[in-house]
Amino acid sequence: MSGTPQPYGLLAEVTHRCPLHCVYCSNPLALLERQDELATDDWLRVIDQAAELGVVQVHLSGGEPLVRGDLETLVAECRRLGLYTNLITSGLGLTESRTESLVAAGLNSAQLSIQGDAAESTDLVAASKRFDKKEAAARIIRDAGLPLNMNVVLHRLNLARLNAIIDVCVRWGAERLELANAQYYGWALRNREQLMPGRAQLDDAVGVYRRRKAELAEQMEMLWILPDYYEPYPKPCMGGWAQTALTVAPDGVVYPCPVAAEITTMEFASVREHDLEWIWTRSAAFEAFRGTEWMPDPCRSCVRKELDFGGCRCQAFALTGDAGRTDPVCQHSPDHHLVRDALVRANQDGGAGGQLVHRRPTVSTRGR
Amino acid sequence: MTAAYELTATPRLATKAMLKHDRVREVQLLLLPERVVLLNTSSAAILGLCDGSRTVRQLVEKLEHDFEATDLANDVISFLNDASGRGWVVVT
Numbered sequence: 446m447s448g449t450p451q452p453y454g455l456l457a458e459v460t461h462r463c464p465l466h467c468v469y470c471s472n473p474l475a476l477l478e479r480q481d482e483l484a485t486d487d488w489l490r491v492i493d494q495a496a497e498l499g500v501v502q503v504h505l506s507g508g509e510p511l512v513r514g515d516l517e518t519l520v521a522e523c524r525r526l527g528l529y530t531n532l533i534t535s536g537l538g539l540t541e542s543r544t545e546s547l548v549a550a551g552l553n554s555a556q557l558s559i560q561g562d563a564a565e566s567t568d569l570v571a572a573s574k575r576f577d578k579k580e581a582a583a584r585i586i587r588d589a590g591l592p593l594n595m596n597v598v599l600h601r602l603n604l605a606r607l608n609a610i611i612d613v614c615v616r617w618g619a620e621r622l623e624l625a626n627a628q629y630y631g632w633a634l635r636n637r638e639q640l641m642p643g644r645a646q647l648d649d650a651v652g653v654y655r656r657r658k659a660e661l662a663e664q665m666e667m668l669w670i671l672p673d674y675y676e677p678y679p680k681p682c683m684g685g686w687a688q689t690a691l692t693v694a695p696d697g698v699v700y701p702c703p704v705a706a707e708i709t710t711m712e713f714a715s716v717r718e719h720d721l722e723w724i725w726t727r728s729a730a731f732e733a734f735r736g737t738e739w740m741p742d743p744c745r746s747c748v749r750k751e752l753d754f755g756g757c758r759c760q761a762f763a764l765t766g767d768a769g770r771t772d773p774v775c776q777h778s779p780d781h782h783l784v785r786d787a788l789v790r791a792n793q794d795g796g797a798g799g800q801l802v803h804r805r806p807t808v809s810t811r812g813r
Numbered sequence: 814m815t816a817a818y819e820l821t822a823t824p825r826l827a828t829k830a831m832l833k834h835d836r837v838r839e840v841q842l843l844l845l846p847e848r849v850v851l852l853n854t855s856s857a858a859i860l861g862l863c864d865g866s867r868t869v870r871q872l873v874e875k876l877e878h879d880f881e882a883t884d885l886a887n888d889v890i891s892f893l894n895d896a897s898g899r900g901w902v903v904v905t
Binding site for chain 2: 451453454497498499501502527529531553554556590591592594620621623666
């Protein structure tokens with residue numbers, strides 16, 4: 446396998462089902478349903494093949510992974526193979542007994558999401574009233590001896606509450622807090638006009654982040670995921686296409702990143718038809734943007750091409766319809782006006798406005 | 814998070830951390846929630862002995878025996894202080 450990189454991480458999206466309906470959900474607009482999901486045996490095979498390929502960490506995600514009753518079986522298999530497991534959860538459905546059985550199976554770590562600092566924020570963003578369940582989940586995670594990592598997506602509607610959000614995470618005993626400025630894919634792109642912060646709001650939040658990070662240095666690690674629309678250069682997305690990690694979607698289709706399903710012009714293979722090694726090393730989709738050979742100008746002749754790898758392929762596709770173009774976030778991109786225009790609208794008085802659309806199953810029962 | 818290590822302290826790996834011999838790459842790794850750390854031989858040897866069953870003094874003696882070396886105490890303590898600051902190791 447000389448020349449082909451080996452992945453360290455597997456994001457196992459075991460389901461798209463979720464009790465929350467977040468307006469910035471990164472799952473595709475066309476959500477998969479229960480009958481589309483891989484069976485337990487399929488997942489066990491995927492985990493075994495991932496370990497052989499070099500994966501050392503498995504992130505169990507979704508949707509809400511806890512809706513699957515076989516999570517313990519998957520965690521136990523990871524433990525048998527010496528893989529590190531991390532549960533990425535909304536906290537809804539995380540009871541004491543469930544946590545006990547997951548820890549007994551070998552779960553190493555958990556990441557709990559919140560939408561804001563109070564119940565109102567969860568209701569607004571996720572159309573759920575269960576903020577109390579999140580606080581309980583934080584306690585359950587800590588009581589089980591697991592490190593509590595927390596994550597909050599930041600956007601126009603909650604950036605002003607950053608200080609209070611950090612307070613909640615400190616109060617709940619988080620060791621690590623990921624402050625993830627919204628990335629515009631999936632439902633977030635659908636709601637971009639309502640979620641995109643203005644420059645002044647963002648600057649204020651950066652000030653809060655810096656002050657609290659210094660204050661809390663000994664207590665809680667804090668990470669700031671950059672709002673890339675405001676950056677001069679694109680993010681080095683996933684450390685480059687098909688370099689360090691892979692995602693297996695609920696139906697078994699394998700992607701180089703969690704949002705690549707949106708690139709409708711590419712064909713991605715499934716673990717139902719191929720083994721993971723073939724998909725990673727040989728499939729056309731994984732080879733398409735590996736390295737720097739595929740790059741058009743301005744990337745091809747750019748000194749930063751090994752730093753940001755041309756940015757994000759999914760963002761290039763989402764904004765231009767062509768996954769092979771330079772990420773429009775880059776100030777040198779011929780499509781940069783697409784990003785600039787969105788920023789102009791976000792910085793008008795009152796923002797761009799419009800109605801938020803909550804994530805919901807695409808098959809509606811209402812019309813029946 | 815930071816604790817100055819003494820020879821009498823008993824270090825153990827933090828709950829969130831896991832040591833792994835990666836057979837695919839033939840390296841020693843320290844696995845953390847969102848991070849993979851590539852360890853050199855001595856770091857892996859020290860962390861491998863941080864299981865809460867021995868003091869720093871006993872750990873140093875074992876390393877000196879296994880590696881046929883002497884005067885490792887200062888290096889081990891300095892490494893443990895650093896590892897502790899990073900949250901990899903805790904004192905019990």
